[in-house]
Amino acid sequence: MQNLLFAVEPNALETLLIDAQTPKDVCRDPQIRDQLDLQNSGAAMHELLTAQPVGAVYPPLHHAITAEYSFPHVRSAHGPVCYNSAVVVADIHAALxxxxxxxFRQRYHAHAESLGNSVPESGRSGSQSEAEIEQLSIMFLRLKAFYGHAHEHNSAVISMILTDFRG
Incomplete structure (x- = not known):
């Protein structure tokens, strides 16, 4: 499965909200400005972004991977196609x-310890764990850059999960 994020101008988002009937309609829209494929790391990224120390509050990050508002006419087989307005994108950018x-790496290690493992998934060796945190760290930097670019251009962000994406 692939977690996909697309940046689009607010006016183009309005058109998509009215006209799009399938996830492919959204993916293939010529007004998509930018795209980020989180590959299979979407669920792990969401867990790490929303796991907070006691007293810390980062509500916008709950919508960084799976956006806040659902498209009314479009559903993927694996979940809703959603969007964040440019205002929500600005909040997510600031939180990131x-x-x-x-x-972010400390969150990874704290999450692993909270599960009672030295690594997030039991059975992983230290080198596998380091490879995973390295991959997630790179994806985190890409996510920050994606939201930074979207914020810079006052874009909305669309999120979806697909099994077979050929943009």
């Missing part, structure tokens, strides 16, 4: 900027 790569 508060997290350094080192803090």
């Amino acid at each position: 900027q508060q997290i350094s790569t080192e803090q």
Whole structure:
């Protein structure tokens, strides 16, 4: 499965909300400005972004991977096709900027410890764990850049999960 994010101008989003009937209609829209394929890391990224120390609140990050509002006429077999307005994108961008790569890595290790493992999934060796955190850290940097670019251009963001994406 692939978690996909698309940046689009607010006016183009309005048109898609009215006209799109399938996820492919959204993916193939010529007004898509930018795209990020989180590959299979979407669920792990969501867990790490929304796991917070006691007292910390980062509500916008709950919608960084799976956007807040559903498209009324479009559904993927694996979940809704959703969007974040440009205002929500600005909030997500600001929240992501508060997290350094080192803090993200610390979240990974804290999450693993909370599960009672030295690594997030039992049975993984140390080198597999390091490879996973490295991949997730790279994806985190891409996510920050994607939301930074979307915010810079006052874009909305569309999210969806697909099994077979050929954009």
